[in-house]
Amino acid sequence: MRITTRKSALSGLALLGTSALVLSGCAAAPEDSGDGDGAASNDFLPCMVSDAGGFDDKSFNQLGFEGLQAAADGLGVEYKEVESAAETDYASNLTNLVAEGCNLIVTVGFALAEAAAESAEANSEVEYVSIDDAVDLDFDGTTDFENIKPLVYDTAQAAFLAGYLAAGVSKTGAVGTFGGMQFPTVTIFMDGFAQGVAHYNEVKGTDVKVFGWDSAAETGTFTGGFAAGTEALNAANSLIGQNIDVLLPVGGPIYQSAAAAIRDSGREIAMIGVDADQYVSAPEIGDLLLTSIRKGMDVSVEEAVTMAGEGNFDNSPYVGTLENEGVSIADYHDWADRVPAELDAEVQALKEAIISGEIKVTSYLAE
Secondary structure, eight states, X not given: OEEEEEEOOOOOOSOOGGGOOOSSSSOXXXXXXXXXXXXXXXXXXXXXXXXXXXXXXXXXXXXXXXXXXXXXHHHTOEXXXXXXSSGGGHHHHHHHHHHTTOSEEEEESGGGHHHHHHHHHHOTTSEEEEETOOXXXXXXXXXXXXXXXXXXXXXXXXXHHHHHHHHHHOSSSEEEEEESSOOHHHHHHHXXXXXXXXXXXXXXXXXXXXXXXXXXXXXXXXXXXXXXXXXXXXXXXXXXXXXXXXXXXESTTHHHHXXXXXXXXXXXXXXXXXXXXXXXXXXXXXXXXXXXXXXXXXXXXXXXHHHHXXXXXXXXXXXXXXXXXXXXXXXXXXXXXXXXXXXXXXXXXXXXXXXXXXXXXXXXXXX
């Protein structure tokens, strides 16, 4: 365990229903839980605990941490962060942050949902922000405790665009995906991707195959964890053996093994990143990336922490979508000259069709 303090320099819920509000745009005015004068109290201390991936994963945890840093910088306050080496650290890390005097604690990832619920129940005076999980452990459709604000992301929408794009650039007629573990926050990428490929086939009369995820059976290829290593390398190699030429690995550092397998193959295989624009966060694999399926975790965390610091903590769920830019696909970067202008135009039109509701993308957050 590592806890640091510094001055800033800078579960999944099955149905959220109609109560799901965004932080801005269509959001309701937040309830005032403090002085609400727009200025942070000098003793406001925002904190964050990572999942086992750590803050240098160049993906999920790193984005959330950047949001915390930006909020602390804007508020002019210190912050604390603690990394978890394993799942067994979650509860103790939260206990330690409460003891350190944290006013708000951000938990990064669905794996912390149970520990976050226990901590929130025991410490009603502390406010919590849960990234990627609604902390609805009794599955009644609402977050279990009023001092928790969920930030969740309907990444199926952006993955749909990535799937359509992948089918359009594929020369072998085969694309693949694999995940770390079969959790909704992982499979939402894989299923959205497969839906996008299916839509391309329907529109174009083609038969591009998806290996690694079967939407109908809800089964696919998983490594059993989120670490780079032998399991992830084997999964990537197995899919490459199916003659795929676009690969979507979902699960933090497993992208490293996917990239290694692609380079070892000696073939031109495009990779799709997740969470961050990995062309920026992991430039060592930039030449492989067709695009990335992004979650706006940095922006939504920054806004949630800032509101809390100004005395306006709002526990209504935030759902990131294409419409509010909580999810998106990144630029094509080095692959830009290999994406036909007509295909790009179709992807942009699909984005608008999803936003308008003309095209429906299914997911556990779609309601």
